[in-house]
Amino acid sequence: MKPNGKYFVVRAVFLTLCAVSLLSTLGSAETLRGSFNLTAETHWGKLLLAPGAYEFTMDSDAFGKMVTVRSKESGWSGMAMAEGSSDAKPDQGTKLLLSKSEAGVWVRALCLGDSGVTLTYSMPKSTKVSRLTQERPANTTIASASGGQH
Numbered sequence: 001m002k003p004n005g006k007y008f009v010v011r012a013v014f015l016t017l018c019a020v021s022l023l024s025t026l027g028s029a030e031t032l033r034g035s036f037n038l039t040a041e042t043h044w045g046k047l048l049l050a051p052g053a054y055e056f057t058m059d060s061d062a063f064g065k066m067v068t069v070r071s072k073e074s075g076w077s078g079m080a081m082a083e084g085s086s087d088a089k090p091d092q093g094t095k096l097l098l099s100k101s102e103a104g105v106w107v108r109a110l111c112l113g114d115s116g117v118t119l120t121y122s123m124p125k126s127t128k129v130s131r132l133t134q135e136r137p138a139n140t141t142i143a144s145a146s147g148g149q150h
Contacts, residue, residue: 032058043106043124045080082119
């Protein structure tokens with residue numbers, strides 16, 4: 001059987017349209033960014049954030065609504081996955097909603113009003129957590145045998 005030129009052209013056009021459609025969908029992914037300051041040690045999913053300045057990023061098309069949190073002071077980063085999501089109104093703006101429990105302060109929700117979504121997080125469990133900052137060693141004084149301090 002001899003290949004037909006018409007079918008080849010139709011397949012080539014179809015594949016080209018599929019490729020353009022796929023690339024335009026991938027290219028339309030939006031990265032959401034924001035920053036915040038914490039005044040107390042705060043749990044966010046399995047992350048434990050020390051007081052300080054942070055920034056977050058999230059791809060709007062990310063599967064599972066994964067948020068990357070980075071400490072501006074240490075440069076360390078971690079990821080927090082939302083337990084759920086709901087619709088948000090644009091007038092709600094972008095804000096971090098915190099709650100307090102016997103376990104301490106924790107992130108209850110990240111409201112992304114401009115994107116129309118609120119990500120919700122559960123109260124921290126007493127499991128392993130990841131710190132985004134180095135623990136500062138306690139200042140120690142070492143005494144020498146001669147009695148002087150170094």
